Amino acid sequence: RKEVEQDPGPFNVPEGATVAFNCTYSNSASQSFFWYRQDCRKEPKLLMSVYSSGNEDGRFTAQLNRASQYISLLIRDSKLSDSATYLCVVKRAGNQFYFGTGTSLTVIP
């Protein structure tokens, strides 16, 4: 079983839509959780960390469910510029990071 699993998509949504991505992780000892976005032919960039109580940054909301071992990212009022691949990342002790394969999002005008 993979450490981190994501639905690869692609998700094609109209501008203004709300879209949600889920990610599951296999190791309950995982400590920290992050969402990154990667644009085509660019490096991944940190979008947001995911905290146990859930956190919001503008149109983006991240949630963590430790009991079920899943992480979610909600994007409200999608913009064309949100089109990218979204990577779910899980961190364990000893600076070990595990990446999902990414979920592709295309926002359509």
Added chain:
Amino acid sequence: GAVVSQHPSWVICKSGTSVKIECRSLDFQATTMFWYRQFPKQSLMLMATSNEGSKATYEQGVEKDKFLINHASLTLSTLTVTSAHPEDSSFYICSASSVMGSNQPQHFGDGTRLSIL
């Protein structure tokens, strides 16, 4: 925010050449640095993890004699692709992380596009 600088951004070389890529953490001490490779439309593939002052840990299938990694200081790691061939052409990305706090993410460099002719 934390900045990681990677150099060079683009390399075009003849087959057989060795290519060195540098990765620097500019404003934090990077205890651990990671090297990834990514082919078009594919996921990031971790090649190796290096801790400052230690030998790198390579992922299965990655030749350590082919991809030489040095992490001699807390701000610099280098990847040398030795005797590169066309099949080594790819997007190489480094990242760095500090162990100061378990919630510290990885910070990525801009990546290096390597083309071997």
